[in-house]
Amino acid sequence: MIRKQRENRFVAGEELWWPFGQYRMRYLRLQPSQQEENTHAPVVFLHGLLGYSFSWRHNLEVFARNRTVYAVDLLGMGYSDRPEPGDVSYSLNDTAERMTAWMRSLGLYSADVVATSHGGALAMRMAMMNRTAGASLLRRLVLVAAANPFSNAGSGRIRFFSRPFGAWLLRHGMVLHAASRWLGIRRMYGDPSRVTRETLDGYAGILTEPNTANYALGIIANWKSDMEYLRGHFARMDGMPTLLLWGSADRTVPVASAVELQKHLPDSRLVVVQGSGHLPYEESPEEFNREVLGFLDSELNGEEAGHCRTTRAGDSV
Numbered sequence: 001m002i003r004k005q006r007e008n009r010f011v012a013g014e015e016l017w018w019p020f021g022q023y024r025m026r027y028l029r030l031q032p033s034q035q036e037e038n039t040h041a042p043v044v045f046l047h048g049l050l051g052y053s054f055s056w057r058h059n060l061e062v063f064a065r066n067r068t069v070y071a072v073d074l075l076g077m078g079y080s081d082r083p084e085p086g087d088v089s090y091s092l093n094d095t096a097e098r099m100t101a102w103m104r105s106l107g108l109y110s111a112d113v114v115a116t117s118h119g120g121a122l123a124m125r126m127a128m129m130n131r132t133a134g135a136s137l138l139r140r141l142v143l144v145a146a147a148n149p150f151s152n153a154g155s156g157r158i159r160f161f162s163r164p165f166g167a168w169l170l171r172h173g174m175v176l177h178a179a180s181r182w183l184g185i186r187r188m189y190g191d192p193s194r195v196t197r198e199t200l201d202g203y204a205g206i207l208t209e210p211n212t213a214n215y216a217l218g219i220i221a222n223w224k225s226d227m228e229y230l231r232g233h234f235a236r237m238d239g240m241p242t243l244l245l246w247g248s249a250d251r252t253v254p255v256a257s258a259v260e261l262q263k264h265l266p267d268s269r270l271v272v273v274q275g276s277g278h279l280p281y282e283e284s285p286e287e288f289n290r291e292v293l294g295f296l297d298s299e300l301n302g303e304e305a306g307h308c309r310t311t312r313a314g315d316s317v
Helices: 092-106 118-128 155-162 164-176 178-187 197-207 212-221 223-232 255-263 285-296
Strands: 014-020 023-030 043-046 069-072 111-116 138-144 242-247 268-274 308-312
Touching: 014 092, 023 092, 043 118, 069 092, 092 118, 092 223, 111 118, 118 138, 118 223, 138 285, 178 197, 212 223, 242 255, 242 285, 255 268, 268 285
Parallel strands: 043 069, 043 111, 111 138, 138 242, 242 268, 268 308
Antiparallel strands: 014 023, 023 069
């Protein structure tokens, strides 16, 4: 497990720890910076498969101007502890149970959740178990390029890394091949020229930590059953106001799957950021912040539900 202190690690606001058995999950908390009373719902940010709280570096302080913000490093990733193989399950159900336990322990009820990629699938699973002890944990969802049952773009990679040779390559590739990490991050952007040295360095240190591959492989091992569960239980999300936000140039989870996903979420609307890739919160942060805050602060009425809109970075809203 990882418990050592690091220099130059990403920290915004307070760095806090939540115990899970012998392990600890790291999370950041930012308190409202404005002087007026905080009347907004708290916001929880959930990263993607190989991301961590650093992924939201262009967003957290903007959201924290008048609301309490949390950014989690899921157990096994980021600066959270790395459980030994077999100690912790990374299925969507078990991870959602951990996250809802964390929210209950902090008294986070009626919170908004902003989640990306595999974190988006996790947020949907959390929404399907939303009510606990008679109280609703989640108020609204923002799903950013969320992994979903209607996207087959990565199915070949999932099958490959599920096999022994693929698993061996994943474990060794994270540690040995900086070039593969560089190419992988650039592939996530609609415009690879926007990838900065800060971005590359911010992810590199985390991906080379021991046991990081076990986290990814644990998710991959449950991928098929997790997606099948989501496909069969969308009715449990009825009544959950949801924003689907995608980049038009997303090659990881193509926007076509968002159109299909929206059909199963009647209380949702879809916004497509033109030219952005899989990480619009990094690639087009001003657009992302404006769209998401506008959604969280507005009422989702009958006219907005089912709406689809394409925007460009710099467009007025």
